[in-house]
Every structure is written in structure tokens, then in C-alpha cells.
Amino acid sequence: MKVAFLGATGGMGRSLARLCAQRGDAIALLGRDPEALARSAADLRVLGAPRVVGLACDLANPAGFAPALDAAVTALGGLDTVVLSAADCARPADLDADPARGARLAALNFTHSIAFLEAARARLLARGGGTLCVFSSVAGDRARKATGIYGATKAGLSHYAESLDLRDRPRGLRVVLVKPGFVRTAMTADLPAPPFAGEPDAVARRVLTAIDRGWPVVYAPPIWRLVMLAIRALPRSVMRRTEF
Amino acid sequence: MTRVAGWGGVPAVDACERVGEALSEVCRPASLTRGLGRSYGDASLPAQAGATVASTRLGDCVLLFDREKGVLRAEAGFRLSQLDALTRPAGWVSPVVPGTHHVTLGGMVAADIHGKNHHVAGCFGAHVRSLLIQVADGRELEIGPDREPELFAATLGGMGLTGHILEVEVALLAIARPWLVIEVEPAPDLLALVAALRTASRAWPYTVAWADALARGARLGRGIVIKGRWAEPGEAPAASPVRSCVDSRLAVPFDLPSWVLAPTSIRIFDAIFYRAHCWTAGRRVVHPDRFFHTLDSIRDWNRMYGKRGFVQHQSVLPAAAGDEYMVRYFETIVRHSGASFLTVVKDCGAEGRGLLSFPRPGVSIALDLPMRGAATQALVDALNRLVLETGGRIYLAKDALTRREHFLAMEPRLAAFDAVRRAWDPERRLRSALSVRLFGDAA
Numbered sequence: 001m002k003v004a005f006l007g008a009t010g011g012m013g014r015s016l017a018r019l020c021a022q023r024g025d026a027i028a029l030l031g032r033d034p035e036a037l038a039r040s041a042a043d044l045r046v047l048g049a050p051r052v053v054g055l056a057c058d059l060a061n062p063a064g065f066a067p068a069l070d071a072a073v074t075a076l077g078g079l080d081t082v083v084l085s086a087a088d089c090a091r092p093a094d095l096d097a098d099p100a101r102g103a104r105l106a107a108l109n110f111t112h113s114i115a116f117l118e119a120a121r122a123r124l125l126a127r128g129g130g131t132l133c134v135f136s137s138v139a140g141d142r143a144r145k146a147t148g149i150y151g152a153t154k155a156g157l158s159h160y161a162e163s164l165d166l167r168d169r170p171r172g173l174r175v176v177l178v179k180p181g182f183v184r185t186a187m188t189a190d191l192p193a194p195p196f197a198g199e200p201d202a203v204a205r206r207v208l209t210a211i212d213r214g215w216p217v218v219y220a221p222p223i224w225r226l227v228m229l230a231i232r233a234l235p236r237s238v239m240r241r242t243e244f
Numbered sequence: 245m246t247r248v249a250g251w252g253g254v255p256a257v258d259a260c261e262r263v264g265e266a267l268s269e270v271c272r273p274a275s276l277t278r279g280l281g282r283s284y285g286d287a288s289l290p291a292q293a294g295a296t297v298a299s300t301r302l303g304d305c306v307l308l309f310d311r312e313k314g315v316l317r318a319e320a321g322f323r324l325s326q327l328d329a330l331t332r333p334a335g336w337v338s339p340v341v342p343g344t345h346h347v348t349l350g351g352m353v354a355a356d357i358h359g360k361n362h363h364v365a366g367c368f369g370a371h372v373r374s375l376l377i378q379v380a381d382g383r384e385l386e387i388g389p390d391r392e393p394e395l396f397a398a399t400l401g402g403m404g405l406t407g408h409i410l411e412v413e414v415a416l417l418a419i420a421r422p423w424l425v426i427e428v429e430p431a432p433d434l435l436a437l438v439a440a441l442r443t444a445s446r447a448w449p450y451t452v453a454w455a456d457a458l459a460r461g462a463r464l465g466r467g468i469v470i471k472g473r474w475a476e477p478g479e480a481p482a483a484s485p486v487r488s489c490v491d492s493r494l495a496v497p498f499d500l501p502s503w504v505l506a507p508t509s510i511r512i513f514d515a516i517f518y519r520a521h522c523w524t525a526g527r528r529v530v531h532p533d534r535f536f537h538t539l540d541s542i543r544d545w546n547r548m549y550g551k552r553g554f555v556q557h558q559s560v561l562p563a564a565a566g567d568e569y570m571v572r573y574f575e576t577i578v579r580h581s582g583a584s585f586l587t588v589v590k591d592c593g594a595e596g597r598g599l600l601s602f603p604r605p606g607v608s609i610a611l612d613l614p615m616r617g618a619a620t621q622a623l624v625d626a627l628n629r630l631v632l633e634t635g636g637r638i639y640l641a642k643d644a645l646t647r648r649e650h651f652l653a654m655e656p657r658l659a660a661f662d663a664v665r666r667a668w669d670p671e672r673r674l675r676s677a678l679s680v681r682l683f684g685d686a687a
Contacts (some may be wrong), residue, residue, distance in 0.1 A: 010265040010302070036266060039319075043305035046332065187304055189263035190246075 001211075002079050004028040004058060005074040006116060007086025009036040012135065012178075015204035016083060021049035028072035028079075030057035031086075051076060054061040059086045059108050062115040069123055079127065081211065082120035084113060084220045085135040085178075089187050094149055102149045109153035114160055121164065121173060129172020131211055136218065138179050141228045146244060164218050174214040179206050181224030194244070196223045248297065251546050252284040252644060253553025254615050255677065256462045257293045267303035267319055271378055274298035276676045279321060279348035283355060284556040284642030286677035287403050292687045298408065300350050306330065307411065317413040320350030328334035332532070333484040336416035337474075338372040338683065343588075345537045349412040352534040355641035356401030356601040358471065360450040360455065360536070361471045363593040367603060368398030368414075370596050374502035376411035380669035384410065389597070398664035400598030403640055405674050405683075406664060424535045425452075427527045434574055435466025435567055438607060441591050450535070456515070457577050457587040457611065467589065468525075472535050480529050499551045539586075548585075548613050557624055558610035558639040560592055560603060565634035570607060573630055580623040583610040599661045602639040610642065621645050628634070628654075640678060651682045658683070 008017040009031045017027060021044040029044070029052065031037045037054035044052045057068035067142060067228075073079045088108040095102045117132060125128035137237045139147045142156030158177060165175040182188060182210040198221040210218035219225040249256035264270040267328050277298040278288035290297045300321030308317040316327065324345040327338055342357040349355075356369040365371075374388040377399060387396045401407045418472045429444070431437035437453050444451045448471040455467035530589065539545055546554070561569050588610040592603040602608075611627075613620050624645040631638060637654045638646055652658065662683075665672065672685050679685040 014265070033266075039305050039307070042307045046306045046309045186264040189261065189299075 001081050002024040002076040003081040006030040009040045012200045012203050013085030014198040019204050019208050021047040026051040026076045029054045031055050032058035057113050062112050065116045065119040080130040083133040095164050105149050131174045133176040135178045136230050138181050138224050142232045160166045176210050177217045179219050250284050252555050253280050253307040259290045260296045261299050261300045265302045267410050271298040277408045279351035282347050283641040287614040289677035291675035291680050310566045314416040317518040320409045322349045332422045339366040339417040344518045350409040354404045355605045358603045363445045364447040364449050367596045369598050371415045374400040377407040378671040379407040394664050397597050398599045401601035419474040421475040422471045422484040423475040424530050425475050428525045429469045438470045440530050449473050450665050454587040455587040455589050457584040478555045499547045552615045554614050555644045558642040560606045560608040561632040561634045562606040576626050586612050
């Protein structure tokens, strides 16, 4: 594969990029921190990626998306897969303390994410198709007290990805929507782990299978499909009383 | 807040654990850095409940692997299991490995771990070429045998108290085939076991013995000696095992009730283990993980000890003290009914560079002891008194119960270590529960 990642210097994106490197894929790493990009690029090279390029790109700056993706196409000599795993996250307390924080969360996780995916989609379609892999979240499957703005952005992102899949699959674009449950990354480090908590490496293995086979939706760990089926079935009166 | 504990499960405290990919930032506000928490006692615990500890588990980039020269450089959180997967197919392995591959490079340096080849290869630190360390005032510096040699020597086996280890560069060991040739030899009693171990160490690069610590009388300390060496071409296929054979799905899903590892059941287990190995004595070719990391085949095996957990006690009795001390040591265990599920005996080679590194010439004995409160403390005290008499010492990475006065009497090297800490961390910003208990740091 010739794959571009936005958000692979950490978390599940990093685990996925490492799996790709180990099997010899060419990789463009898009990210905002040059130091982190250099570190991850070295890591991926040692692990086996024949070509790795780090490119400056910040989810907060949509004007940079097109140039970064074009640079990735040039550097890799083509592009067939784009993975978006970068996202913002804020605790309810942070959102209450700073009204501007919620607007930023919504902009990064929804508006800017969609702008990035649109830019990637256009380039993949222009090359005859490919795979667009989007990290959403089970938090978008059902509103809970804690999901708030984060869950709303992920619900919107899931909706958008599903719509793209319906529309562009005949044109050769495969959309893989990833819905991670609770995964032990830096983002969740300060939260108590619930049952069925997953590890980033295991999630990455499943996501790579989904990319290879073109699964439209992948829950990871897989048990979360059932967990969310159950949670979606709960009546609102119950959701009002639960604290999770 | 997260509950953190060592592998033994006791003690456990709440800590504010910082986790992230950017180690330099993650470590900066912390008073201690921990890896995967595979030290047994309180070495990876904060000096006081609620304090901040940094975790290296997400800082695990490999930065360099020179396939010609066999040099690897990686961030401190890079795990031995990752290293094996990367370098073994290319004909290189870690020069020294501990009993589990679920350890980080940073942890291997901080405990200056030793392995079954200590008699020929020394500790891990002997093979470290360079370290990137963040010292207490926030400066980051590259240290090694020729750069800041005192700080380097104190960091090897310094239990993370000299600075936050961020990157490790190590010289690997070349192997012809990624398989092990092993030989198993039973020994009917303790003195025969130690003699067999010493004989084996003259011919084999990897040796270890397992002893039945509950057998009494004439069978006291009976056990088996396991010897190994990397296979030569013609003895084993060149192809590497595809994946680690010990990363099985077999796991202990929850804390078992404490009677599971009660003395009687351990005695039965040990007897079966001894007989089983007598039957399989002889030479064969095995997967390296089967030889080096046997217990990794049961994930979370520490849960077998139940909620009360267990402690480990590992000490080295100097060769000069004489073998009769080993007999007294085993008699002490039997007298205290100190059931030990696994008792590992290993002859150590020369002392290394690390100021506080554990090994010294002599025989090392490691015990797993189910935590039974005061009774376990009494056994550890009795064993430590014996260790003191011989002029031996204990392994800090295993320890949870040693008393400060015993430790101070065992460690004339502590003054030199303290001097390095005074130079680099005069306020003792870097502390751990272990350094409070044994080094006299403020909590």
C-alpha cells in the first residue's frame, strides 16, 4: 500500500502505521509536531517501511490539508489509502470551564475532519479509487451523559462516512469506518478502564484486516458491537438514570 | 488516579500516572518513571500515595537498528518482546535477558538485569553503549561508559533514581540460528545441584537451576539444572519461529483464592515438576522463549497468588562463604514453611560497572513467597540475617520487605551512589517507595 496517515505519531494510528511498516507499505506521516514525526518516521523505517516521509499538517489548519496530501502523493509516487485517526478530546469539566473549548472540539473533530476527508477523497477518486479509513468512536452510537460534544462530532463523522460509502463505493472508493470502544491510549490514560477495554495493537490488527477486506464498519475490540447494540436498545428513561 | 503495584501485587498505592508518546514531556513533572511494572516490590511505586509517576509504555519507538554491527537504539518503553521480534530474524538478540520478555529497555537498565548467562556476559548494563537521560533539573544528556561515567555507573541498577531514562543504545549478540539447544540434568540434593550448576557453567553460556524448596532431609534442595546455548547451523532451521510461542491465550483471568498456592499444593506441584523433568532429561532443540521466558506462557500468572499477592526474595551468597550457608538458607525456608512456588538458583559471574547492581560472584537464590503478613516478614528477616552473615546482598528489583538496617549493612556501596545523587539531584526530587523504605528518602 501507499498510505497517508494523519494522527499516526500516537495512539491507535501509531499502532496501525507500525503494522503497515512491518509488511512493507510506503508511508506518509502527516502531523503537527516535527520532533514526533521524525521519531515515528525513524521507528517505521527500522520496522520495515521501504519509504517513510514526514509532512507538516495540523488538524487545526484546514488550509494545509491539500498541500500535505499532494506532497504525500509526490513523495510516495502515488496514494491508495488515507487514514484519519487524529482527533481532539476534552473532558466535560474542561468544556464547562472554557466555552471556547467546545467550539474547538467540534471544529477539529467534525468540520476540519470532514474537510480533510473531502480533500483525501478527491485525490483518491482522481486516481481511480482507494481506501479511506476514518476513526470515529462508539461514543457516536448512542448519546450518554458523558458523550456530549465529543460524541456528537463522532456521530456526525460516522454518518458522513456511511454516506460516502453508499455514494462512492461504485467509483472504487472504499470507506472503512472504525468505531473503537475503550482503548488504552494516552487519551484514556486518566480514566478508569471499563470491562472490554482494548489495546491499541489489537485494535490496529483488526483495522488493517478491515482495510484489506474493505469492511465498511469495524468495531474494535469486536465485543463493542454487541455492547453498543445493547446500549442503543436502552430506553431514554434508563439512560437518564445511568451514570456511565 | 490509578492503582499501581509491582508484579507481586504488594504493596499497591494510588498514583497519578502520566502516559504519553512524548517521553521527554511525560517524565518532566514526575518524581519517578516506571515501565511495565515487572519489578516485584515497590521499586516502581511513587514515594507517597497520590504522587506523579511517568509511564514509558507508550514511548516505545525504535530509532536505530544497524543490521551489520548489531546495534539497537530505542526509546525507554521499547519492550524486549518487540526487540526479539525485530532483531532475532536478522540474527541478533539481546545480550542479556531476564525471565520475562514483558520488560522495557528502560527497566532493564534501571534494574541492571542479569540472566542465565551472567557468568559469561555480565549484566545488561555491560552492553549498554549510551543512554539519553533527563536528570532532576530537566537537562537531557547523553551518557555512557566514557561520558559522565559516574552518572552512567549509578544509573545502571540505580532503580530510576538518578534520572528519567529516555533512550537506550545497546550492542546486540550475534546468533547463528534463532533456536536454543538445551540440556536438562536432575540433581538429588542441594549440594549436588550447586556443583552441577558450576560444572555446567564452564561449558554452557546459559545455565540455571530450579530447586524444590520444600523437599526435606536428604532431598533438601533437590532440583534440576537447565543448560542452553544458541544452535549452530546444522542443528536447527535458519527460519525464525513466526511468532513468540509463549504469547498464548492461556491466562489467569482473575485473582485466584489464596489456598490455591498453599504449601501443600506447592509441594505437590514441585514434586510433579521435579519428576517430570527427570523423565525429560537429555538434550533437545527448543524455541528461545520456551527457555528464557517460560512463565510468559501464562499471562498474568501473578494472579495465582490471589488478592494478597506475593513477594519475591532474591539474594546472592558469595562463593567465599561456603556451601554450608546454602544448606542453612534452605533449612530456614523449610523451618518457616516458606512455600516457594519457584525457587531459582543461579551462579553469578564477576561484579559489573553498576554502582548498585545486584550480582557478584556467588550463588543467587530467588524465591516466590505468598504474602502472609508477619510470617512472611519474619522469613524475609531471617533470610536477610543469613545473607548479611555471608557478606551477600539482595536484588532491589525483587524486594518489598527488607528492613533498612539490613540493607544498609549489606550495601557499603550506597555511599558512592548517594554521592552521585547529591551531585545530580541534591534535593532528591527523584524518589520511589523503595528509596523511602531503604535509602532514607523523605516520603
